[in-house]
Amino acid sequence: QTVVTQEPSFSVSPGGTVTLTCGLDSGSVSTSHMPSWYQQTQGQAPRILIYNTDLRFSGVPDRFSGSILGDKAALTITGAQADDESDYHCMLYMGSAVWVFGGGTKVTVL
Amino acid sequence: QVHLVQSGAEVKEPGSSVKISCKASGYPFSAYDMQWVRQGPGQSLEWMGWINGGTGEVRYSENFQVRVTFTTDTFANTGYMELSHLTSEDTAVYFCAKTRGNFFDFWGQGTPVIVSS
Numbered sequence: 001q002t003v004v005t006q007e008p009s010f011s012v013s014p015g016g017t018v019t020l021t022c023g024l025d026s027g028s029v030s031t032s033h034m035p036s037w038y039q040q041t042q043g044q045a046p047r048i049l050i051y052n053t054d055l056r057f058s059g060v061p062d063r064f065s066g067s068i069l070g071d072k073a074a075l076t077i078t079g080a081q082a083d084d085e086s087d088y089h090c091m092l093y094m095g096s097a098v099w100v101f102g103g104g105t106k107v108t109v110l
Numbered sequence: 111q112v113h114l115v116q117s118g119a120e121v122k123e124p125g126s127s128v129k130i131s132c133k134a135s136g137y138p139f140s141a142y143d144m145q146w147v148r149q150g151p152g153q154s155l156e157w158m159g160w161i162n163g164g165t166g167e168v169r170y171s172e173n174f175q176v177r178v179t180f181t182t183d184t185f186a187n188t189g190y191m192e193l194s195h196l197t198s199e200d201t202a203v204y205f206c207a208k209t210r211g212n213f214f215d216f217w218g219q220g221t222p223v224i225v226s227s
Contacts, residue, residue: 001172034212038155045205045220046147046155051213089155093212097160097169101147104154 002026004092004102011108012080020105021072022090028071033092035073037066040087040104049088050075077107085109112136114206114218121224127194130221132206139187140164143209146180146191148202149220156202160209161189196225 003025012018022037023029031053038046048057050066053073063079073092077084090102117131132144146158159170161180168180179192189206204221207214 036213038214040155045217046207046214047217048213048215051215052211057215091155091157091213098171099145099157099212101155101157 002094002100004090004100006088006090006102006105008103009106009108011110012077012084014080014082014109016080017076017078018080018107019069019074019076020088020090020107021069021074022092022102023072024092029068029073029092031068033073033094035066035068036091037064037073037075038089038091039084040089042086046089080107080109082109112208112216114208114216116204116206116218116221119222119224121226122196123227124197124225126196127192128196128200128223129190129192130204130206130223132189132191132218134163134187134189134208137208139182140184144180144182144189145207145209145214146178147205147207147214149205150199150202153202155205158191158204163187163189193223196223198225201225 005023037050040046049064054066065076067074087104089104113135115133140163143160143162145160161168177194181190206218208216
């Protein structure tokens with residue numbers, strides 16, 4: 001079974017920069033996995049931030065950016081704000097209309 | 111404006127089934143797939159599968175294949191997810207989401223399901 005790996009947690013100072021990653025237990029993440037990133041605040045539904053690796057969804061602030069770094073997908077928050085404190089989930093397309101989520105990363109802004 | 115509105119919280123006994131609805135508005139229901147995702151307490155998101163709003167074609171995650179059924183009512187623009195043979199490990203919040211290409215652009219508010227005797 002495919003396992004998508006994410007850091008369990010990260011801490012960032014207000015105004016700082018943090019990069020979250022999304023990897024595969026076996027193999028590399030590439031643009032063919034169409035990585036997408038979702039933000040989830042406590043008790044709320046997930047909200048799409050980034051899709052197809054690096055495309056920002058409508059209305060998403062430009063401090064959020066996506067990329068491929070080495071063999072992983074990455075989400076970078078530049079100039080973190082207090083309301084960026086959330087869980088961040090990556091999702092990979094595995095082909096054949098199958099998707100897999102990562103374990104999620106809890107980001108604390110302090 | 112796209113909205114997905116799910117049915118309310120459920121409390122079920124082990125061994126029973128649960129059926130959750132997801133009413134869509136603001137987009138052509140038949141033209142898009144509806145995804146189902148769940149999230150256990152303190153856990154991450156888990157993809158369950160999808161159903162096409164028009165054709166009824168389905169794809170289930172291997173983890174749920176034998177216990178889950180997705181259906182739609184195209185006249186009511188509503189999708190349904192039924193999960194059978196419930197155990198305590200099925201206690202979770204269940205989400206529906208609209209598919210756009212290879213990502214999920216709009217989500218329902220979530221339906222908590224508690225499985226307890």
